[in-house]
Amino acid sequence: MLEKGATAPDFELNATPDQKIKLKDFKGKNVILAFYPADWSPVCSDQMALYNEMLKYFSKYDAQIFGISVDSVWCHLAFEQDRKLHFPLLADFEPKGKVSKAYGVYDEEVGESKRALFVIDKEGKIAWSYLSPTAVNPGADGILDALEELTKK
Amino acid sequence: MSTLKPEVSSHDHIQGAASAAITIVEFGDYQCPYCGDAYPIVKEIQDAFGDQIRLAFRNFPLQESHEFAYGAAVAAEAAALQDKFWEMHDALYENQYRINADLFEELAETIGLDLERFQQDVEAANVKQKVEADFESGVRSGVNGTPSFYVNGTKFDGNASDLYQMLKESTS
Numbered sequence: 001m002l003e004k005g006a007t008a009p010d011f012e013l014n015a016t017p018d019q020k021i022k023l024k025d026f027k028g029k030n031v032i033l034a035f036y037p038a039d040w041s042p043v044c045s046d047q048m049a050l051y052n053e054m055l056k057y058f059s060k061y062d063a064q065i066f067g068i069s070v071d072s073v074w075c076h077l078a079f080e081q082d083r084k085l086h087f088p089l090l091a092d093f094e095p096k097g098k099v100s101k102a103y104g105v106y107d108e109e110v111g112e113s114k115r116a117l118f119v120i121d122k123e124g125k126i127a128w129s130y131l132s133p134t135a136v137n138p139g140a141d142g143i144l145d146a147l148e149e150l151t152k153k
Numbered sequence: 154m155s156t157l158k159p160e161v162s163s164h165d166h167i168q169g170a171a172s173a174a175i176t177i178v179e180f181g182d183y184q185c186p187y188c189g190d191a192y193p194i195v196k197e198i199q200d201a202f203g204d205q206i207r208l209a210f211r212n213f214p215l216q217e218s219h220e221f222a223y224g225a226a227v228a229a230e231a232a233a234l235q236d237k238f239w240e241m242h243d244a245l246y247e248n249q250y251r252i253n254a255d256l257f258e259e260l261a262e263t264i265g266l267d268l269e270r271f272q273q274d275v276e277a278a279n280v281k282q283k284v285e286a287d288f289e290s291g292v293r294s295g296v297n298g299t300p301s302f303y304v305n306g307t308k309f310d311g312n313a314s315d316l317y318q319m320l321k322e323s324t325s
Binding site for chain 2: 046047049050052053054057083084085086136137138139140141142144
């Protein structure tokens with residue numbers, strides 16, 4: 001897993017069937033990457049639903065969040081609509097898990113991304129990373145602490 | 154290990170004596186079914202341990218997932234201004250199965266609030282700020298779903314039944 005200080009590998013992934021997100025287009029902004037195993041986990045403890053409520057805290061720190069899993073764009077779209085998510089979910093679908101592997105957070109055995117968080121600073125360097133046990137939703141306190149640290153600089 | 158930020162203070166709604174050895178803080182959402190399930194168990198814990206524990210409740214409404222959660226949190230905080238926070242808290246959980254936008258005034262009437270004042274207070278900025286401050290406290294404390302419990306300031310990894318079991322073991 002990539003650690004603090006490493007350059008965040010660039011990527012280009014679909015957020016919708018006709019929209020691609022390039023990490024390098026977000027230089028000058030803080031970026032949060034939340035890798036997670038799969039769409040459609042139970043509602044109340046769902047990590048993406050939690051981040052959805054926190055967008056205003058993230059924007060306070062000039063940060064954009066992306067969820068990333070190996071689910072396809074169509075699956076992401078249905079999931080976003082069902083959960084009313086207001087941030088992009090990226091499909092690490094083809095070649096499967098390529099970006100997750102680049103960040104060192106791909107679980108080869110189950111063929112899914114691990115549950116991992118990265119905060120990337122405005123210059124594209126990893127400022128903080130965290131690998132959570134797959135069954136545990138890591139919350140957002142670590143993300144906010146890392147963003148706060150960045151704005152202090 | 155996540156810790157509670159800020160600590161329990163006079164800004165919190167608290168049941169139980171300040172001298173209690175164990176302080177439990179619950180972050181809850183009035184529309185969350187898991188919180189509804191936890192409600193009677195938390196009552197059992199309070200009955201079983203009496204003066205040994207005190208309970209504080211902070212709002213953690215997942216507004217995007219639960220349409221009426223924020224309104225319910227505001228209703229409870231408005232009731233608090235008439236010293237009836239816990240009456241509203243209990244009424245909301247006991248009527249969770251039929252939660253909707255009209256429920257709050259009905260419950261306000263049932264628990265004997267001054268309705269006119271209640272209607273003003275649910276619109277008041279300080280009431281909304283209290284709900285948002287609670288939510289932010291949850292975010293900073295590592296709340297990752299509802300209900301989340303903190304025992305003497307440390308996040309408890311489990312649901313209300315697990316909490317009951319842990320307390321039984323640690324006080325026996």
